[in-house]
Amino acid sequence: MSGGTALRHRLAERGLDRQLLLLVPGLACVLALFIYPFAYGIGLSFQPASGGVLGAYRAFFTDAYQRDTIATTLGLSLPAAILNVAASVPIAYRMRGRFRGKRLLTTILVVPITLGTVLTAEGLLNYLGPTGWFNRALLGLGVIDEPVRLTNNYWGVFFSLVITGFPFAFLLILSYLSGIDPTLERAAATLGAGRWQRFSRITLPLLAPGLATTFCLTFVLAFSVFPSAVLVGDPAGSTRVVSIAAYHAAYEAYDYPLGSAIAVIMGVVELIVVAVVLGLRSLFYTGSTGGKG
Amino acid sequence: MKRLTVGAWLVWGAVAFFLINLAGLIGAVVVNSVGQRWFDTWLPQGWTTHWYAGAWEEFGLFQVLVVTLEVALLVVAISVLVGVPASYVLARRSFPGRRVVYLLFLLPILMPPITYGIPLATVLYKYGFAGHLAGVVLANLVPSIPFVILTMTPFIEQIDQSVERAARMCGARTWQIFTRILAPLLVPGILAASILVLVRTVGMFELTFLTAGPDSQTLVVALYYSMSAAGIRAQQSVDAMAVLYTSSMLVLLVIALRFVNPTQLVARVKDDPD
Numbered sequence: 239m240s241g242g243t244a245l246r247h248r249l250a251e252r253g254l255d256r257q258l259l260l261l262v263p264g265l266a267c268v269l270a271l272f273i274y275p276f277a278y279g280i281g282l283s284f285q286p287a288s289g290g291v292l293g294a295y296r297a298f299f300t301d302a303y304q305r306d307t308i309a310t311t312l313g314l315s316l317p318a319a320i321l322n323v324a325a326s327v328p329i330a331y332r333m334r335g336r337f338r339g340k341r342l343l344t345t346i347l348v349v350p351i352t353l354g355t356v357l358t359a360e361g362l363l364n365y366l367g368p369t370g371w372f373n374r375a376l377l378g379l380g381v382i383d384e385p386v387r388l389t390n391n392y393w394g395v396f397f398s399l400v401i402t403g404f405p406f407a408f409l410l411i412l413s414y415l416s417g418i419d420p421t422l423e424r425a426a427a428t429l430g431a432g433r434w435q436r437f438s439r440i441t442l443p444l445l446a447p448g449l450a451t452t453f454c455l456t457f458v459l460a461f462s463v464f465p466s467a468v469l470v471g472d473p474a475g476s477t478r479v480v481s482i483a484a485y486h487a488a489y490e491a492y493d494y495p496l497g498s499a500i501a502v503i504m505g506v507v508e509l510i511v512v513a514v515v516l517g518l519r520s521l522f523y524t525g526s527t528g529g530k531g
Numbered sequence: 532m533k534r535l536t537v538g539a540w541l542v543w544g545a546v547a548f549f550l551i552n553l554a555g556l557i558g559a560v561v562v563n564s565v566g567q568r569w570f571d572t573w574l575p576q577g578w579t580t581h582w583y584a585g586a587w588e589e590f591g592l593f594q595v596l597v598v599t600l601e602v603a604l605l606v607v608a609i610s611v612l613v614g615v616p617a618s619y620v621l622a623r624r625s626f627p628g629r630r631v632v633y634l635l636f637l638l639p640i641l642m643p644p645i646t647y648g649i650p651l652a653t654v655l656y657k658y659g660f661a662g663h664l665a666g667v668v669l670a671n672l673v674p675s676i677p678f679v680i681l682t683m684t685p686f687i688e689q690i691d692q693s694v695e696r697a698a699r700m701c702g703a704r705t706w707q708i709f710t711r712i713l714a715p716l717l718v719p720g721i722l723a724a725s726i727l728v729l730v731r732t733v734g735m736f737e738l739t740f741l742t743a744g745p746d747s748q749t750l751v752v753a754l755y756y757s758m759s760a761a762g763i764r765a766q767q768s769v770d771a772m773a774v775l776y777t778s779s780m781l782v783l784l785v786i787a788l789r790f791v792n793p794t795q796l797v798a799r800v801k802d803d804p805d
Contacts, residue, residue, distance in 0.1 A: 254626055257705060261632065264617030264676055271673045272639050272647055279650025328542045345788060347546075350553060352780035354734060356754040357773035360766070361556035364563055371555050374573065401553065454641070462643025465736055465755055481645040481737075488649050489741075497649050505646040512641060 283499035294499035304500075307480040308507055314392070314467075314479065315460035316511075318399035322407040322460075323453050327445070330412040331437070334420070344412070350405045358398045359469035363389050366397070394470035395477045399460045407456045414448030415441070450519035454512045461508050480504050557777075564770035582771040590753060590772060599749040601664060602739070603732045606671045607725045613672075614679030615721065619713070621680065622687035636677045644737035647673065652741040662744030670738040678731065679724045686720030687713075719790065726787040733780060750776050 249255065286293035298304045329347075333340060353361070366372050366388040373385040388394060418441060426436045464481040471477030484504060488497025564582055566575025586592060621633060639647065651670055655661035660669055690713065698712050714721075736751045743752055754776060758769050 257624065258620055258626060260616035260705075261620045263613040264680065265632065265635065267613055267672055267676050268635050268639065271651065271669060273635070275651040275654040276647055278654050279647075282650070282653070325545070328538070329546060332539060332542055345785070346550065348784070348788075349781065351730075352734075352777055352784050353557070354751060354754070354773065354776050354780065355736060356751070356758050356769070357560055357777045358556070359758065360563075360770050360773055361560045364559035364770075365552075365556045371559060371573070372552070401556070404549075458641060458643055462645050462737065464645060465740075469755075469758055481643070484645060484649055488653070494653055498653070501646045501649045505642055508643060508646070509641075 279498040280502055282495050283502050284495075286495040286499075287493070294493075294495045295503070297496060298499055298503060303478075304483055307478055307483045308503070310477065311461060311463070311479040311481075311504075312507070312511075314395055314399065314463060314477065315457055318396055318403055318460045319407075319453055319457040321400060322403045322456050323411070323449060325404060326408040326411040326452070327449070330408060330415050331441070333412060334415055347408055348405045350401050353401065355398070355402070355465040355469065358401050359466055362394055362397055362470050366394070389470055391472050392476050395463065395467050398466040398470055399463060402466075403456050403459055406459065407452050410452040410455065411445075411448065414445055414452070417448075418444045446519055450515050453515055457511060457515075458508065461504075461511075480507075560770045561774055563767055564774050566767065582765070582767040583775070585765075586768040586771040586775070589768060590757060592753075592772070592775070594746070595748060595750055595753045598664065598747055599733060602667050602671065602747075602749055603729050605664075605668045606675050606732045607728050609668070610672055610675040610679045610728055611721060611725055614676045614724070615683055615717070616709075617676075618680040618683035619687055619709075622684045623692070636680050639673050639677050640681070644674065644735070645741075648738050648741045651738075655742055661742045662747065664747045666742040666744075667739050667747050667749070670742040671732050671735055673738070674735075675728045675732060678728055682724045682727060683717070683720055686717060686723075690716050722790050723787070726783065726790060730780065730783050730787060733783065750779075 246255070283294050284291045286297070289296055333343065350358075364370055368385040368387070372388070373382075376382045377385070388397070422440055422444075423436045426440050431439065462481055463479055464485065467473055467477045467479045467482060473482055480500060481504065484497050484500035487493050487500055562575065565578055565580060567577035567579050568575060617636070621629070621636075648670065651673065652661055652666075655666045655669060660666035694712060694716075695708055698708050703711065733749070734751060735749075736755065739749050740752050740755065743749070748756070750772075754769070754772055757772060
């Protein structure tokens with residue numbers, strides 16, 4: 239018995255004791271529902287019906303129609319994520335501090351989160367369609383001669399990514415910006431720093447980690463675009479994104495190895511982008527933010 | 532605000548442009564959902580509410596709403612029960628492998644749902660969970676548990692550890708500390724995390740889409756099917772359903788904003804005194 243107690247003491251000194259058992263349910267869920275299926279999917283992707291171990295990957299990369307889905311997805315998700323983050327910064331910067339109607343404005347800017355893909359898609363089709371209000375107003379003002387085509391192509395999906403992604407990016411950026419101590423900027427102002435200098439030399443570097451995190455999360459949202467690419471896009475052509483390819487392979491062609499392989503490729507591409515962004519961030523600035531970055 | 536600079540005009544102008552178009556977009560759907568025939572005119576030719584009654588009947592919306600509610604409540608309850616103890620350990624303790632555990636909990640949030648949804652659905656089908664409520668709940672737990680952990684950790688870090696030490700000195704065991712000391716102090720955090728998980732689960736498309744069977748669809752998935760199978764159904768009844776979905780999400784969000792200050796999601800600093 240004494241040996242057991244001694245061992246328990248030694249483990250406790252290194253920070254291991256029974257309290258860590260509280261982690262077990264959470265870890266069990268992540269292992270059973272995330273790691274195991276992922277490993278299973280990777281295993282499955284190496285067992286295609288034909289073509290040997292790498293057959294599914296070869297099938298994906300040798301078929302231009304499949305391979306190009308990666309470029310299509312990046313072509314949609316990178317600009318959308320950049321625009322969402324870039325637009326959030328100046329708006330959030332002006333919304334720090336207190337002013338009348340701040341809560342209302344925040345709520346209005348956040349409302350698009352509740353729209354859901356289908357209402358956004360229906361709205362884009364109705365509003366931006368050839369006989370929709372947008373084209374009707376432009377025609378009425380004499381800006382254009384014939385309706386602009388903004389749905390069932392790249393732009394429809396892009397707008398839907400901006401509408402659903404912007405509120406999310408804005409909330410995060412606003413939250414990071416409010417975490418930066420405003421006295422720092424006031425100190426700079428007393429030393430004679432102008433508006434732009436205060437922003438670029440103080441706020442922006444402190445915001446960099448938050449920007450990187452927000453970009454990554456917004457990018458993940460945009461990268462997995464699936465329903466809107468089908469509903470407002472051109473799912474067989476210009477907006478055939480990689481998640482459509484994965485879904486088709488797994489659930490319409492019932493080729494689970496190919497579906498899993500595409501899912502793995504998708505994950506790898508996404509993680510490469512995230513790693514590049516986080517790497518750039520650490521080149522740019524390595525300190526900590528005012529809050530928990 | 533004293534004098535608006537050029538930059539301020541540009542920013543507020545862009546915000547106004549975005550909001551006008553957004554209002555147009557939402558308005559187009561709402562008008563369409565209560566309109567009769569609407570072709571090449573500014574407004575429909577007449578008004579009606581029969582699309583709403585029709586949508587309720589045609590899609591069996593009652594059943595869909597019951598499923599949505601069941602899934603969302605189960606996911607919230609399980610992820611809070613599992614997530615809060617784990618976030619307690621992560622907030623309070625340092626132990627070997629802590630960073631690995633943290634990364635494990637972070638990964639499901641960093642990956643797009645489709646990438647793990649496809650293999651997860653395959654595994655769930657293999658064990659007979661998919662196609663039923665259980666499969667939908669299990670799949671939705673994957674991003675929800677990490678989400679609870681990440682939102683709860685800062686809340687727990689804020690609670691003064693000396694309160695717990697004092698309780699321990701008085702002989703309280705871990706379980707008692709949890710139920711008598713931490714749980715009451717954590718109620719705001721738990722509410723915030725629950726509502727956010729609720730909103731996320733009700734809106735989660737991919738995971739539910741991949742694992743749901745005909746009688747375990749939530750509202751988002753039912754909506755998607757009704758729209759992608761267009762041609763069979765009137766666009767107006769899809770719009771009516773979408774309006775119902777958005778209004779219920781809006782109610783949830785407004786409740787959420789009463790409990791969570793959106794500017795304090797990741798960092799906590801006192802409000803600027805001016």
